[in-house]
Amino acid sequence: DTGVSQDPRHKITKRGQNVTFRCDPISEHNRLYWYRQTLGQGPEFLTYFQNEAQLEKSRLLSDRFSAERPKGSFSTLEIQRTEQGDSAMYLCASSARTGTGENTEAFFGQGTRLTVV
Amino acid sequence: RKEVEQDPGPFNVPEGATVAFNCTYSNSASQSFFWYRQDCRKEPKLLMSVYSSGNEDGRFTAQLNRASQYISLLIRDSKLSDSATYLCVFRGGFGNEKLTFGTGTRLTIIP
Numbered sequence: 001d002t003g004v005s006q007d008p009r010h011k012i013t014k015r016g017q018n019v020t021f022r023c024d025p026i027s028e029h030n031r032l033y034w035y036r037q038t039l040g041q042g043p044e045f046l047t048y049f050q051n052e053a054q055l056e057k058s059r060l061l062s063d064r065f066s067a068e069r070p071k072g073s074f075s076t077l078e079i080q081r082t083e084q085g086d087s088a089m090y091l092c093a094s095s096a097r098t099g100t101g102e103n104t105e106a107f108f109g110q111g112t113r114l115t116v117v
Numbered sequence: 118r119k120e121v122e123q124d125p126g127p128f129n130v131p132e133g134a135t136v137a138f139n140c141t142y143s144n145s146a147s148q149s150f151f152w153y154r155q156d157c158r159k160e161p162k163l164l165m166s167v168y169s170s171g172n173e174d175g176r177f178t179a180q181l182n183r184a185s186q187y188i189s190l191l192i193r194d195s196k197l198s199d200s201a202t203y204l205c206v207f208r209g210g211f212g213n214e215k216l217t218f219g220t221g222t223r224l225t226i227i228p
Contacts, residue, residue, distance in 0.1 A: 031214070033215070033216060035218075040125075040220075041220055041221070042121075042123075042204050042218035042219050042220045042221045043161065043204075043218045044218075045215050045216070045217060045218075048214075048215050050214075055214075056213075056215055091160060091161075093216070105151060105163045105166065106163075106216055107163075108160035108161050108162070109160060110159070110160050111160055
């Protein structure tokens with residue numbers, strides 16, 4: 001399967017614990033995005049990378065959230081000291097940027113569903 | 118003003134009918150526009166890009182109005198399989214290239 005892969009698919013954790021999610025983008029896609037989605041809402045932007053550089057981080061994101069993409073390939077999203085309000089679907093997407101600067105569509109992974117109890 | 122405004126619906130439409138959605142955006146520098154489809158408990162998938170001159174893909178037609186800052190999606194001869202949530206998506210220009218999503222419009226096609 002050459003699509004965007006996310007791991008784990010589901011995570012149940014106790015409040016106060018740390019969790020880490022992984023995203024493997026489509027090979028050679030230089031852009032990688034993280035989103036959060038709750039029921040009845042559209043995906044909410046968290047952060048995005050171009051290669052290994054984190055270009056933007058949402059102001060809505062508290063300091064408990066951090067993301068990395070150390071080698072410009074896979075990415076991790078860590079949430080420290082989880083709260084019940086962190087329960088959501090965490091989606092990763094990747095896209096390519098052509099040599100002419102044209103922006104292509106973003107492909108999503110199946111997401112990681114986090115439940116904080 | 119919200120970055121993206123989209124009527125959440127729900128739209129309940131009989132099979133075979135035509136249905137249209139609009140979505141407005143506030144960032145006049147937005148350069149790329151898309152409609153995504155999301156089925157229940159699935160990830161969003163691209164339905165179609167939206168081009169300046171408007172574009173059509175089978176029963177689906179997308180339009181862009183830069184002056185009024187909105188995009189639209191028209192679905193003709195709706196099918197039961199069109200039932201889903203439709204998300205409008207915008208991408209800014211150079212230096213602001215995150216994807217911004219609307220809240221989604223829930224469409225149910227009734228037999």
